[in-house]
Amino acid sequence: MLQATPLTDGWILRHEGAELPAAVPGCVHTDLLAADVIPDPFLGLNEREVAWVGRRDWTYETDLDARSAHEQTDLVFEGLDTVAEILLDGQLLGRVRNMHRSYRFDVTGLSGRLSVRFASAYAEAEAVRGKLGERPAAYAEPYQYLRKMACSFGWDWGPTLVTAGIWRPVRLEHWSTARIARVRPLVTVEQGAGVVELAVDVERTRVEAPLTVEASAGGVRARAEIDGTGGVVRLRVPDVRLWWPRGYGEQPLYDVELRLLHGEDALDVWRRRIGFRSVELDRGADADGTGFTLVVNGERLFARGVNWIPDDVFPSRVTRERYRRRLEQAADAGVDLVRVWGGGIYESGDFYDACDELGLLVWQDFPFACAAYPEEQPLRGEVEAEARENVVRLMPHPSLVLWNGNNENLWGFRDWGWEQRLAGDSWGEGYYLGVLPRVVAELDPTRPYTAGSPWSGSWHRHPNDPAHGTHHSWEVWNREDYAEYRGEVPRFVAEFGWQAPPAYATLRRALPGEELAPDSPGMLHHQKADDGNGKLRRGLERHFAGAVEGDFDRWHYLTQVNQARAVAAGIEHWRSHWPVCAGTVVWQLNDCWPVTSWAAIDGDGREKPLYHELRRLYADRLLTLGVRELAIVNQGTEEWAGVVRLRRMSVEGALLGEASVDLSAGRRAVARVGVPKEMAPVGPKEFLVADADGVRAVHFPVPDREVPYPRPEFDVALVPGGVSVTARTLVRDLLLQADRLDPDARADRGLVTLLPGEEVTIGVSGWKTPDAAAARSALYCMEPSR
Structure with a gap:
């Protein structure tokens, strides 16, 4: 039987003669943080102080002993970030240049000093740019020239912290005769029965050895012979229980096991959980344009969605428990679809496992965002290789319902001046309309593919035409009042949103000692959007002109109110026009650090008022x-x-x-x-x-x-588990900012409007020393204009 040995201990990080302990999985920044070599880049202006890290080369080393009684030993890296060469006692094993792939090297019988030498991602990107020519992008950093998490280079909500390191697990695999190289599960439903077709690829050390695969699921077993290096085994499970999105039914999951046999000796085993369901994307034309409606098990859905970005700019720090906690927050807010945005990564299996269990549909972008991507080598081969690997890796998950080619690149080509600047150079169209749909059709025909978001379905229409396909609504945030959301009914709103600062306790932690003001140094540094504060100010002036001059606490409260109201204006309007509009995907659920952004949950995991408003809007x-x-x-x-x-x-x-x-x-x-x-x-x-x-x-x-407004009057009392507020006047948009009571405190609701005589109980958890006077001081609401 194949034996796996994790390689987690004994790693060191070398740079210019210095030697530090290294954590694997991890990255250079987290190792430097652990050794107190760099300050926390999330605090104050420290991001600037660590910019040098992304410009240097780094080497990870450990001792490796691959000697074994087995016929072959492979060194397996699940993820290397990003450009590296791997050496054993100075002998080159291979070179890599893609964060989104895994790698395998034959090290049978070898031992010695293993070195993984990472080159600066900047150096690689600049070299590719020099070879292939300049390509336009939404940001100045060269992220489109290599296969790496684009937002590592910064975004309009994220820091520029260009990582390097062994960011996913590494192990030795010892095996004999043969091993399972790949299993591609096609899961369908036919007349009430679940059908699992497992296409198996094997790697051999002995060509002549007869091999069999045995699969089981739902109490059904089947066998098939391996012909050379591949075979197919098919299971038909009668009377299966269907997997449903949350709110539509339950999420039964079935264990699938496939064993590779030589005679009756098990050589290797592959195990996954699957769910039986059908998924379609209705893009039919009608009197209102061209639809974009997800259909699961024959049920047409209005998708109640959120966009997901990497939950930490250092993804190796995101644990299974953290994924689960964040996705439970999404589910508790009424969300039933999570879009994994294209400037990030293909998430770990822990993310998709949680979505399977919680009934959260996953829309998966391929990692392309807001840039013209060259299609020449070396990028083209890397793109196809990573797509093939990740399509197959994620196929078992019933939560995954849609593959999307890119974020905003088709739109960018048409509207952002790219076409003229490119003058015929490649820019990614061949990926989105050629390579990627071909890979999905070949490997995963059970799921729909769309070329991009936004995308109207044809170059004969504007890519962001609200009447056709997916639409991104950003004119409102950038230039207009949120009331303008009510001016149109897109077929599917895949991005829209409004900014607000993070929770007060998050700001206090991130900006220690700073006198907070909208334009204080730390606040400005933790505002990455172009003219972000100007847009916040203009948004406030349309509703609360002159109300917040010199009063940070009031500004903080009103910007959060405005965020919740803006998103509410859109969702209320678009949901009321179902089935013409078939979904809203709010930008965004989460943050990767403490920042003023469009997120409903801030970088410390605290819920903004928008989060609680989503619970109402998505009920x-x-x-x-x-x-x-x-x-x-x-x-x-x-x-x-x-x-x-x-x-x-x-x-x-x-x-x-x-x-x-x-x-x-x-x-x-x-x-x-x-x-x-x-x-x-x-x-x-x-x-x-x-x-x-x-x-x-x-x-x-x-x-x-x-x-x-009258001057608000209300009574406050402590009750078991929370705070009771009784209104004596109209109290509009009352908010208890529980984190002002205790950084660990959480309130169970956000904005609430009370009529005279009405009472609300706000549950508070994590508050160590409840006090009625303190509770009153943490309550905010609308007040008469100043």
């Missing part, structure tokens, strides 16, 4: 209220029938009118009812409230700066 039941119309959104499995209570209120708390409206929305459907004319708010002092079965919508017809 099965949602009310969307305007002056003339109420939309009843029901994504549940049962009809939603009942009565909506409408109230026309004054900001002083008076009830000015009341009406009851029957509601009836079928399963997975949207219904609309008119708001009686007499209920329409008149002037800035009035607003409208709709309540049905515990679901509330509130509509103010004018911006906050025009609303004559």
Whole structure:
């Protein structure tokens, strides 16, 4: 039987005569941090102090003894970041240049000093650029010239920390006769039965040895002969339970085992978990354009999505537990789809395992983002090799439902001046419309592929045409008020978002000793977006003009309110237009360091108000209220029938009118009812409230700066497990910033609007010394204009 020996101990890191202990898996930055050679680049302005690390060459070394009683021993690297040569006692084993691939070297019978010499990623990228010519990109760093995590070079939410190292596990594999080189599982459903077709490739030391594979799943077993170096074994599992996205059913998973046999002797074994489900992408034309609707097990879905970036700029630090925690946060917010964005990585199996278990659909980008990528060698061969490996690696996961060729590159070619600058040079089209769809069609025909996001499906239309395929809505954040989200109904909104700073405790940790202000040195350094603070300021001025001058705490609160309201404006509108619009994917769920960004969960894992707002926006039941119309959104499995209570209120708390409206929305459907004319708010002092079965919508017809809010009055009391707030006036967008009470404290809800006499209990965990006065000091809400 194949034996694997992890190589985790005894590594050192060498650089210019210095020698440090090294952690494997890991990277140069984390080793330098552990040895106190560099300061924490996440704190203050330290990112600048460590920029030199990415410009240097580094060597990892350890002693290797590959002697074994087996016929062959392989040295296996699951991931090397990025450009390296591997030597044993000075003899070259091989050279590598792709972070997204694994590597295997025959070291049978050898022993000695193993060295992995990493060249600077900058040097490699600049060399390729010099050979192939300049290509345009959204950022000045040369990330498109090598197969490495693009956001390692910085992004409009991330630091420039260009890594190197053995970032995934490394091991020795000892084996005899033959081993399993690859298993490609095709999982389908036929007339209630689950079908698993396992295409097996083997590597041999003995050509003549007769080999058999035996597979099992769901109590069914089957055998097949290996003809040369490959074979296929097929299982048909009767009466399987279907795997469903969360909210649509359960997520049963089946263990699949495949053993490679020589006679009855087991030589190697491959084990995975699979789920039985069907997935389609409906891109049919209709009266509204060209659709983009995911269909799982025949059920058409409105995708409630978030974009995922690497959860740490040093991905080797992201543990299985951290993946699980972050994805549970997504699921708890009502999310059912996670898009793995193309400027990052193919995540580890731990990520996809958690998505399988939680019922989170995965949209997987191939790692191309916001740049023109050369298609010549050496890149072209690397792209196909990495795609082939990762398609097969991720195929067993039922959560994976879509392959996407790139992020914004087709759009960039058409709209960002690339076509003229390239003057006929290659830029990646051959990958997105040639190599990648061919690889997916050959290896994983059970899943749909789309060439890019955004992509209208044809060069005959603008790539970002909202009426066709996927759409990225960035004009609103960049130039307009978030009310403009309501001006169109895209078929699928794959990116949109609004910025806000991280939680207060996160800022205090990241900027120790700094007097916080929107434009203080650390705040500006931890704001990577082009004119990010200007866009935040203009967004506030449209709603709260003059309200935050010189008051950081108020600015911090209002920017977070604006983020939640902006995303709400989009999702409420687009969900109310299902099935024309078939999904929203918020930019973004998470952060890779402490930064002002579009994330719902900040770089320290703390939930912003946006996170809690997503729980409302992505709930099965949602009310969307305007002056003339109420939309009843029901994504549940049962009809939603009942009565909506409408109230026309004054900001002083008076009830000015009341009406009851029957509601009836079928399963997975949207219904609309008119708001009686007499209920329409008149002037800035009035607003409208709709309540049905515990679901509330509130509509103010004018911006906050025009609303004559009363001075908020409310009572605060400690209750078991939290804080109770009772309103004596209108209290709009009340927020308990629990991390101001204790850095470890978390509140179980975000923004809440209370009418006079209403009470809310906010659960608080992790608060070591509860105190009512402290709780009051951490409560924020809308106040009269200053």
